[in-house]
Amino acid sequence: MRKAWLVGGAAVGMCLSFVALLVVGTYSAAAGLIGGAGSGVRGTVGLAKGAVPAAYQSLVQRWGNLCPAVNPALLAAQLYQESGFNPRAQSPAQAQGIAQFIPGTWASHGVDGDKDGDRDVWDPNDAIPSAASYDCSLANSVKGVPGDPTDNMLAAYNAGPYAVIKYGGVPPYKETQNYVKIIRSLEKSFARPVGRVEPSRQAAGAIYFAQKQLGKPYLWGGNGTPEHGGRFDCSGLTQAAYRTVGIELPRVANDQYNAGPHPGRDELLPGDLVFFSDDLTDSRAIRHVGVYVGGGYMINAPYTGAVIRFDKIDTPDYFGATRVTEDGAEALPRRTPDA
Numbered sequence: 001m002r003k004a005w006l007v008g009g010a011a012v013g014m015c016l017s018f019v020a021l022l023v024v025g026t027y028s029a030a031a032g033l034i035g036g037a038g039s040g041v042r043g044t045v046g047l048a049k050g051a052v053p054a055a056y057q058s059l060v061q062r063w064g065n066l067c068p069a070v071n072p073a074l075l076a077a078q079l080y081q082e083s084g085f086n087p088r089a090q091s092p093a094q095a096q097g098i099a100q101f102i103p104g105t106w107a108s109h110g111v112d113g114d115k116d117g118d119r120d121v122w123d124p125n126d127a128i129p130s131a132a133s134y135d136c137s138l139a140n141s142v143k144g145v146p147g148d149p150t151d152n153m154l155a156a157y158n159a160g161p162y163a164v165i166k167y168g169g170v171p172p173y174k175e176t177q178n179y180v181k182i183i184r185s186l187e188k189s190f191a192r193p194v195g196r197v198e199p200s201r202q203a204a205g206a207i208y209f210a211q212k213q214l215g216k217p218y219l220w221g222g223n224g225t226p227e228h229g230g231r232f233d234c235s236g237l238t239q240a241a242y243r244t245v246g247i248e249l250p251r252v253a254n255d256q257y258n259a260g261p262h263p264g265r266d267e268l269l270p271g272d273l274v275f276f277s278d279d280l281t282d283s284r285a286i287r288h289v290g291v292y293v294g295g296g297y298m299i300n301a302p303y304t305g306a307v308i309r310f311d312k313i314d315t316p317d318y319f320g321a322t323r324v325t326e327d328g329a330e331a332l333p334r335r336t337p338d339a
Contacts, residue, residue: 069139077186203271
């Protein structure tokens with residue numbers, strides 16, 4: 001929830017025409033810039049600001065370079081998909097820890113990453129190195145298979161090396177193909193962008209929806225449904241805005257951060273999601289989100305007692321931004337609302 005010390009922005013009446021111009025401008029930007037500098041993960045891969053919790057960032061950066069088929073952003077994407085960076089996570093299938101090893105796999109592939117004399121699946125200092133080591137072992141087992149080595153490694157992680165060898169690449173299993181797509185999409189969110197981040201074609205429609213909600217009272221947990229009186233909270237508003245353009249975001253603000261690559265403050269375009277946190281080193285601590293409209297302003301649902309309005313984004317708790325992509329949003333898990 002947005003802190004109460006944030007005051008309202010410019011008057012709604014004056015800003016409506018401003019937003020209308022931005023909607024047109026956003027379409028123009030997308031048409032002019034798409035196809036320019038790419039945003040794919042390439043070369044030496046760094047991690048996006050705050051995307052990996054600070055407690056694990058150095059481990060992911062170090063062990064994510066263990067072999068050519070793995071990079072830090074890819075390793076981060078796997079850990080996020082497996083556990084949401086929760087070192088105490090346990091699944092019904094008894095997968096354990098931040099990397100979700102099942103006991104049999106841990107017994108054969110767990111390593112003593114911190115050299116303290118034990119292999120502890122619950123200790124990220126062991127589990128993160130073990131995840132990277134396991135990836136590299138799989139990559140080595142399918143190294144002679146045609147196709148992208150990282151895709152083949154991920155397919156082997158999901159379906160086993162034999163299936164990858166048998167089919168000469170990613171096997172024709174829907175679950176495996178989906179897993180590869182999810183991790184490669186999330187990889188782009190965890191990677192520090194190299195060059196310009198491509199603009200979004202859907203951004204203008206999201207802004208158009210958000211500006212029509214101006215003046216509505218905030219409702220914690222609000223999704224804009226009739227039973228909520230058409231009211232929203234912060235992540236409910238952004239979810240609904242992007243739903244109108246065919247993109248389904250998760251309900252939770254800190255998961256919405258991973259719905260695409262992260263432009264810098266000087267690269268923001270209307271339609272980007274902007275995020276706020278009391279801990280600027282950890283995206284899992286994000287507690288507020290809005291839709292950027294340009295000029296240093298966003299449309300957001302701030303807090304109980306306020307209305308959906310324009311606010312400035314340049315505040316001490318500004319965390320960063322995400323340029324939403326369809327693939328990025330599709331790859332995200334759905335968690336319980338908290339914003």
